[in-house]
Each structure stands twice: as C-alpha cells, then as structure tokens.
Amino acid sequence: MPQPTNFTQCAAEYLGNASLIAKWNYTGPVRLVQPDPSTQITYAGCKALCGTGNDWYPWSISSGFITTWVLPLLGNLLQAPFESNAFWRTVKLVARYLGSPMAGLTYILWNIEVSGKCALFVDMAIPYDGPVPDENSDFASIRDSFYLLMNINQYGMKPGISLTKEAEGLLRIMLFGKDLRLLGSKKSLNAARRKLVRELRSNRRRGVVPVFISTLWFLFSLAISIQSAFGYLGDNAQAHDLAVGLFMSWFPILILCSIVDRNPAAADDIQRKINKLVDQVCNSLQDDAIRDEFISSFRDLPESQRMTYWVHKIAFRAEHIKGDFFQNFAGQGRVRFHYGAAYAILIDIEKAYVAEHGRNWLSQEREARASLVLGQVDQGLVWFDGRLLWQIVSAVVCVAGTSIGAFILSFFTPTVGLSCRSGSYLIFNVIALALLMIELAVWMCTSPNRQQSERQVDILSASQTGRQVQDPTAVSTKKSFFTQFLWLIERLVIKTLMVIMNLFFPKNSRNRSRKAEAVITRHFEAIQQLTLRNYVERYFLTPAEVINTVWLVYMIMSQALGAFNNCVCKTRMWGSGAGYLDFTQWDYSNSSLVGRYWIIGTTISCSLMGIGMIYILIEWCLQSHLSTEDYADAMRGLQNARRFRRYTYWSRYPASILVLGINHVMSALRMRSGSQRRTLLWTKDSQYQPKVGETLLRISTRMHRLPLQEEIGVDGEATNLGFVDEVKNEGV
Numbered sequence: 154m155p156q157p158t159n160f161t162q163c164a165a166e167y168l169g170n171a172s173l174i175a176k177w178n179y180t181g182p183v184r185l186v187q188p189d190p191s192t193q194i195t196y197a198g199c200k201a202l203c204g205t206g207n208d209w210y211p212w213s214i215s216s217g218f219i220t221t222w223v224l225p226l227l228g229n230l231l232q233a234p235f236e237s238n239a240f241w242r243t244v245k246l247v248a249r250y251l252g253s254p255m256a257g258l259t260y261i262l263w264n265i266e267v268s269g270k271c272a273l274f275v276d277m278a279i280p281y282d283g284p285v286p287d288e289n290s291d292f293a294s295i296r297d298s299f300y301l302l303m304n305i306n307q308y309g310m311k312p313g314i315s316l317t318k319e320a321e322g323l324l325r326i327m328l329f330g331k332d333l334r335l336l337g338s339k340k341s342l343n344a345a346r347r348k349l350v351r352e353l354r355s356n357r358r359r360g361v362v363p364v365f366i367s368t369l370w371f372l373f374s375l376a377i378s379i380q381s382a383f384g385y386l387g388d389n390a391q392a393h394d395l396a397v398g399l400f401m402s403w404f405p406i407l408i409l410c411s412i413v414d415r416n417p418a419a420a421d422d423i424q425r426k427i428n429k430l431v432d433q434v435c436n437s438l439q440d441d442a443i444r445d446e447f448i449s450s451f452r453d454l455p456e457s458q459r460m461t462y463w464v465h466k467i468a469f470r471a472e473h474i475k476g477d478f479f480q481n482f483a484g485q486g487r488v489r490f491h492y493g494a495a496y497a498i499l500i501d502i503e504k505a506y507v508a509e510h511g512r513n514w515l516s517q518e519r520e521a522r523a524s525l526v527l528g529q530v531d532q533g534l535v536w537f538d539g540r541l542l543w544q545i546v547s548a549v550v551c552v553a554g555t556s557i558g559a560f561i562l563s564f565f566t567p568t569v570g571l572s573c574r575s576g577s578y579l580i581f582n583v584i585a586l587a588l589l590m591i592e593l594a595v596w597m598c599t600s601p602n603r604q605q606s607e608r609q610v611d612i613l614s615a616s617q618t619g620r621q622v623q624d625p626t627a628v629s630t631k632k633s634f635f636t637q638f639l640w641l642i643e644r645l646v647i648k649t650l651m652v653i654m655n656l657f658f659p660k661n662s663r664n665r666s667r668k669a670e671a672v673i674t675r676h677f678e679a680i681q682q683l684t685l686r687n688y689v690e691r692y693f694l695t696p697a698e699v700i701n702t703v704w705l706v707y708m709i710m711s712q713a714l715g716a717f718n719n720c721v722c723k724t725r726m727w728g729s730g731a732g733y734l735d736f737t738q739w740d741y742s743n744s745s746l747v748g749r750y751w752i753i754g755t756t757i758s759c760s761l762m763g764i765g766m767i768y769i770l771i772e773w774c775l776q777s778h779l780s781t782e783d784y785a786d787a788m789r790g791l792q793n794a795r796r797f798r799r800y801t802y803w804s805r806y807p808a809s810i811l812v813l814g815i816n817h818v819m820s821a822l823r824m825r826s827g828s829q830r831r832t833l834l835w836t837k838d839s840q841y842q843p844k845v846g847e848t849l850l851r852i853s854t855r856m857h858r859l860p861l862q863e864e865i866g867v868d869g870e871a872t873n874l875g876f877v878d879e880v881k882n883e884g885v
Contacts, residue, residue: 155206158719163203164736167194177202179733184569185744186735196732199720210715214390218713222397225374226709228367229404234358234411234485236420245695246487250407251705252698255589258407258548260486263541264414265772267306267495271299272776272794273835274499274507278515281795281837288784291518294343296787297350298328300779304353305427306495307416307484311477315494319470320478321501322463322526324494327434329525332450336437349430354782356417364412368766371405374398379755387742392566392751393574397712399758400559400578403552406765411485413773415780420482427479435475438468454523463527489690490596501528508831512839545593551765553582558758565750567738570725573717577708584701588694595689647673771797798835805835 167173168191177198178190194202210218233250235243249257275296279286286292305324314320326333326342333342340348375398382388382395417423437443448461483491506524507514515521556578563574571579647670654669683691711717723739724732738744774797778790798805 156204158203158206158208160203160208160718160723160736160739163199164739167198167202167736168192173198173202181733183733183735185565185742185746186567186569186738189735189737192737193733193735196720196724196726196734199724199732199734203720205720207716208718210390210713210718215713215715218394218397221374221378221394222401223709223713225367225371226401226404228370229408232360232364232367232408232411234414234416236416236482242487248695248698248702249487250404252701253585253588253592253694254403254407254552255548255585256489256592257486258403258410258551259541259544259589260491261407261410261414262544262547263496264306264484264486264493265410265769266544267493267499268303268413268776268779269772270499270503271303271495272779273833274503275299275779276791276795276798277507277512277833277835280513280839281799283513285788285792292515293784294331294347295329295515296779297347300353301346301350301427302328302495302498303779304417304423305479306493307414307482308424308427308479309481309483309488309491310494311474311480314470314473315478317470319467320474321494321497322467323431323434323438323471323474325498325502325526325528326438326464326467327431328498329522330434330447331522333434333437333447334443335433336440336443338433342434342437345430345433349426351782352426353417353423354780356419356423357780357782358416358418361412364409368405368409375402375759379759382751382755383748386748386751387744389566389740389742392562393712393717395751395755396559396562396566396574396578397709399562399755400556401709402555402558402758402762403765406551406762406769409766409769413769413776414485416482416484424479424482428477431478432475435471438464438471444468451519451523454520456523456527460523460527489592489694490599490686498528503833504831508833511833512836541593545589549586549589551761552585554761555758556582558754558756558761561754561757562751565747565754567742567744567747568723568725568732568734571727572725573722573727574708574712576727577704577711581701581705581708584697584704588697588701591689592694595686599684599686799837802835802837 167177174191177194179193179195179198180188180190182188183193230247230250233246235246278295279292310320327346331341331343335342335345338345378391378395378398382391385391438447444464448457448464451457451460454460481488483493502525505528506521510516510521560575560578563578564571650669650673720734721732724734726732774790775794778787778794781787781790
C-alpha cells in the first residue's frame with residue numbers, strides 16, 4: 154500500500170537541491186506559467202521523490218467541503234420525487250437521475266412541455282378581458298379535462314391496444330365528452346370526470362417549499378464557494394471545490410423540475426381511479442341504448458356522420474381497451490421509452506380546431522367539444538416523436554454546459570492540462586451523453602410507428618390473401634440473433650457447470666447436474682421472452698447508470714478527501730506529452746491568466762444554471778392555475794399568468810417565430826410528417842373571423858372524406874387481423 158504523500162515536504166527537498174534539479178528537472182512545454190527547470194519536476198521525479206500515495210486533506214478542509222457541498226447536494230436529493238414504500242424503485246430513480254441526468258431531464262422537460270401546452274389551451278379558451286366563468290361553467294369543465302390529460306400523461310399504457318387509433322379516440326371521449334351517460338351510475342361523464350379531477354388535485358404531492366429551500370441552500374453554498382475562490386484568488390483547493398459546485402449545477406435544476414412535473418401522493422391509487430373511469434366509458438359505449446343516446450346528442454352538428462362512424466369503431470374495440478389501460482406510473486423521467494398519451498392528443502386537437510380559432514376557441518362550446526372528441530387521429534398514440542429534439546438539446550446543454558465551467562476551472566488551474574479532475578468531469582458527461590443517445594436510438598428503432606406504413610400495406614395484402622398479419626410490435630422485437638446467441642451461452646454454461654460438478658461433486662453428480670440444468674434452462678427461457686428494449690435496459694442501460702452514479706460519488710468524495718492530490722493527477726498525466734509539476738504552483742497559483750479562466754468557467758456554469766431555473770419557475774407560475782384546488786385562487790393565478798404573458802410577449806415572439814420557421818423547414822425537407830400542422834400562439838385578442846364560404850367548403854371537404862361502406866368493411870377486417878396476439882403481446 155503506497156504511503157501518503159506530502160507535497161510541502163517534497164517541494165522543500167527539491168527546491169534549492171542542485172543534484173535533484175539536475176536529475177529530475179522538466180524542460181518541456183508549459184502553459185500559463187514561465188518555464189523554470191529549477192522549480193519544475195518530471196512525473197518520474199515526482200514519483201521517486203514524493204511517492205505514489207495521496208496528500209490527503211486534513212479534516213478541517215474535508216469537513217468544510219462536506220458542509221459546503223455534500224450536505225446541500227444530499228438535501229437536494231432528498232427532495233427528489235420518490236415513491237413511498239418502493240425501495241428498489243427509489244434506488245433505480247437515484248441511479249437514473251445521477252447516472253443519466255441528460256436522459257432523465259429530457260423526459261422531464263418533455264412532460265413540462267406537455268403540461269405547458271395544456272395550460273395554454275385553457276388560457277386561450279375564453280376572452281382575455283371577459284368575466285371569469287363560474288365553477289360550474291363549460292370553461293371549468295374544459296379546465297378539468299386538460300388537467301386530467303396532464304395526469305394520464307404520467308402513466309404507461311397497455312401495450313398493443315394503445316397503439317390503435319380507437320384507443321386515442323376513447324381517451325378523447327373520456328377527456329372531452331360531456332353528454333355520455335355512464336352505465337350503472339347516475340352520474341354523467343362530466344360529473345364523474347369532475348369528481349376524479351377533484352381527487353387528483355387534492356392528492357397532488359405537496360412540499361414545494363422544501364424544494365425551494367434545498368435549492369436556495371445550494372445557491373447559498375455556491376455563492377460562498379465563489380466568494381472564497383475569488384477572495385483567495387490563486388488558491389487551488391478553493392478553485393477545485395468551486396469546480397465541484399459548478400459541475401453539479403444541473404442537479405438543482407433537475408430537482409426543481411419536480412415542482413412542475415409533480416407526482417401524486419398515491420400514484421397507484423390514482424391509477425386505479427383513472428382506469429375505473431376508462432372502464433366506465435368503455436362499458437357505456439358498448440351499451441346500444443347509451444351509445445345511441447350519446448350519438449343523438451350531436452346529430453345536429455356538421456361532423457355528426459363522422460362522429461357516429463368513429464363512436465361505433467371505438468365501441469367495437471372497447472372490450473379490448475378496458476381493463477388496466479394505464480399500467481404504471483412513468484412520469485418524471487423514471488421510466489425509459491415513455492412518450493405519454495397527451496402530446497398526440499394535443500397536437501391533433503390543435504391542428505383540427507384550437508389553433509384555427511385561437512383566443513376564445515370555446516365560444517362555440519358544442520362545436521368545440523365535437524372537434525376535440527373527433528379530431529383528426531392521424532397516427533394514434535405515437536410512441537416516439539421528432540419534436541423531442543428541443544428537449545434533448547436543452548437537457549444536453551443544461552448538463553454538459555454547466556459541466557463545461559467546472560472543466561475550464563480544473564483544466565486551467567496549474568498544472569494546466571487534462572488531469573484527474575477535468576478528465577473525470579469529461580468521462581461522466583461522455584457516459585451520460587452515450588446513454589442518452591443509445592436510449593433514444595433504441596427507442597426510435599423499436600417504435601411501432603416507424604413501421605406503420607409498412608404494416609398498412611401488409612394489412613391490405615393480408616385481407617386479400619387471407620394470410621396472418623405480423624404483430625405490429627414484432628418488427629421492434631425481432632430477436633432471432635439474440636435467441637441463437639442465448640442458446641449458445643446456455644449450452645456453454647450447462648456444459649461448464651456439469652464439468653465442474655463432476656470434478657467437485659462426484660457423488661450424485663448426475664442428479665445435481667440435472668437440477669442445475671433445469672434451473673438454468675428456466676432462467677434462459679425467461680430471458681428469451683424479453684424484447685430488445687428489455688435487453689438493452691436490463692443488461693446495459695441500468696448497469697451503466699449505476700456505474701456512472703458510482704463514478705460521480707467517487708469524484709465528489711475524492712475531492713472532499715484529497716484523493717486527487719497525487720503525482721498522477723498533479724502532473725496532468727491524462728493529457729498528451731510528458732507530465733510535470735511546478736512546486737511553486739502546486740498549491741497556490743500566481744499567474745494572472747488563471748483568474749481570467751476562473752471567471753469564464755464560473756460565468757458559463759452560473760449563467761446556464763440561472764437560465765434553467767428561471768425557465769422552470771416561469772413554467773411553474775404559468776401552469777399552477779391548472780392544479781390549484783381552490784377555483785377562485787386558480788382564476789386569480791390565471792389572470793396573473795395572462796398579465797405575465799402579455800408583458801413578456803415581445804421577448805417570446807422571436808423565439809416562437811424561430812421555432813415555427815424550423816418546423817416549416819423540417820416539413821419542407823420531409824424530415825417531419827404532418828406539414829399541415831398548425832400551432833397555437835398566445836394572443837390577447839381574438840383573431841378568428843370565420844367566412845361563410847370557407848366554412849361551407851370545409852364542411853363539404855370533410856363530408857367527402859367519409860369512408861365508404863366497402864372501406865369501412867376492409868378497415869374493420871384488416872385492423873382486427875391478429876388483434877388477439879397484439880393485445881397479449883407484452884409490448885416494447
């Protein structure tokens with residue numbers, strides 16, 4: 154075991170000792186310091202003179218670091234959205250947040266985008282300056298609908314059936330339908346939905362104040378560390394302590410996101426209640442009398458024929474949809490490959506009705522509800538969408554950007570170059586970025602919607618030839634290669650085990666081998682049932698996240714204890730060229746350029762952290778009126794949100810134009826489907842002016858798009874081929 158190193162003693166021995174200088178002096182290139190062989194020693198000389206051990210910090214320094222950084226980070230971690238009585242899920246969530254922050258933050262920012270869109274739709278539903286509707290109004294009902302949509306977006310869905318358009322159509326009826334009478338209940342759908350949403354708001358997890366306190370604690374520690382580093386400019390230990398704080402600046406942003414992407418206090422109980430409402434809607438639509446009564450409620454609307462056709466299709470599939478449609482809580486980035494049901498519904502109703510009508514789109518309430526229920530239903534509940542690009546870029550910039558400041562600080566603190574600290578920051582971010590890219594690549598390649606067009610061709614061909622249609626998830630779960638590979642491993646393990654048992658247990662070796670072979674065979678049979686996503690998650694992503702979490706903890710504790718104070722780290726041996734150590738700079742730097750780089754690194758990290766926190770706080774303020782339990786308080790919050798949007802409209806308008814421009818370019822280049830997409834932008838005044846001719850033309854066009862009876866028959870037959878296998882499939 155190497156003995157501890159004392160660089161102070163080594164410096165005293167080397168400086169002024171001509172024989173040691175002549176033997177171990179360094180004459181290569183240096184940065185930010187003047188070349189001086191009398192004070193600069195090679196890596197080999199450092200090992201020979203100082204040893205290979207660490208120059209551990211005294212407890213006074215280590216305890217100060219623990220108080221300044223470790224405890225605030227633990228305080229932030231304790232405010233993470235954990236689930237009660239779920240130990241292993243908590244462990245996995247910690248590993249996900251710490252080991253793969255880019256991926257976790259991507260999903261969280263996506264959920265915030267969805268909830269922000271829901272809040273915008275509610276804001277634009279009524280006039281800006283008009284009177285606030287009461288609690289029993291249609292506006293209050295729509296507000297409940299979009300809040301329910303926010304909540305169901307946090308749950309995973311039943312595989313197979315959730316990919317169908319009928320599943321999305323049923324969710325639309327559950328969310329926006331009003332006149333449907335529930336079978337076996339005296340309540341209407343509107344009343345049942347209102348009761349459920351009231352329970353959702355009352356069960357929403359509290360504790361926003363502790364999250365703010367833990368965030369302020371981190372910011373206070375960061376301010377103290379910045380003051381210490383620049384107050385004692387040149388003190389390398391202070392600079393490295395500050396670098397750790399800058400490196401972890403993404404963490405309070407991730408935890409602060411939980412005040413917007415909030416989880417319920419009892420996720421399983423909420424899941425049961427939502428599924429109960431789904432089942433009630435399914436049962437009601439399957440009842441002929443109730444279904445006819447529901448259809449008659451919109452007979453006078455222009456879209457009545459399409460609505461009737463669509464309701465019958467949904468009723469036909471309702472038997473397969475009901476029964477634990479929402480299956481597990483997947484919000485806040487805790488579950489991989491989770492897209493949610495909300496965004497597909499939002500962009501569809503936005504394109505179908507809301508964006509065109511803009512401010513006060515709920516003025517024609519029955520027409521609006523019919524459009525929200527019917528929509529366009531282009532692709533069903535999409536499981537991967539290119540619009541995630543914005544959240545991916547934001548998450549990468551947030552994590553890697555704040556880490557850049559720490560990297561600059563450590564890289565340009567003498568000895569200048571890639572060393573243990575800066576290299577550790579780089580390794581962590583490379584692993585985190587690789588995990589994000591691999592996860593997204595697997596998600597995109599195994600998304601059933603990627604093969605939707607090919608499946609439609611197969612369906613039409615199968616309906617004519619009578620052959621079996623391949624399950625829609627089979628494309629994403631083909632694993633013949635994996636099956637053969639696992640079979641070879643299984644045979645190898647069994648053969649090896651039999652040889653070992655024959656050598657060490659000659660008695661009853663046949664019985665022992667037979668039992669062991671049966672256990673191994675059952676284990677490999679279970680493995681062969683896994684999909685490609687399950688393989689990647691279980692055997693690569695999760696272990697890699699745990700490894701990266703351990704690496705992160707190792708970095709922080711090494712800085713706390715002084716484990717990076719050794720010859721390897723001090724002589725920047727991670728970089729190119731020969732390593733060296735300047736004994737006049739190892740503990741305190743007197744270069745005027747060092748402070749300049751410290752300022753650059755600190756500014757980059759603090760700026761990105763500040764932008765991220767400001768964004769989260771703004772979204773929290775703009776969306777809180779949806780989740781506020783008291784209706785009067787919610788309406789006051791809505792008015793405040795409107796004032797903020799109005800006074801800051803000038804700052805958001807260029808960004809909106811930029812996003813729209815990029816979207817149009819991507820559509821023109823065929824990088825995104827659905828070039829006819831319309832986007833709702835916030836405005837103070839209503840700009841919708843319907844024209845009689847355009848209205849008649851639109852109605853006529855939609856009427857001509859009605860499916861013929863033969864098309865209905867083909868569609869009904871084709872979409873049901875192989876459907877039982879689809880429902881039973883465990884999904885991707």
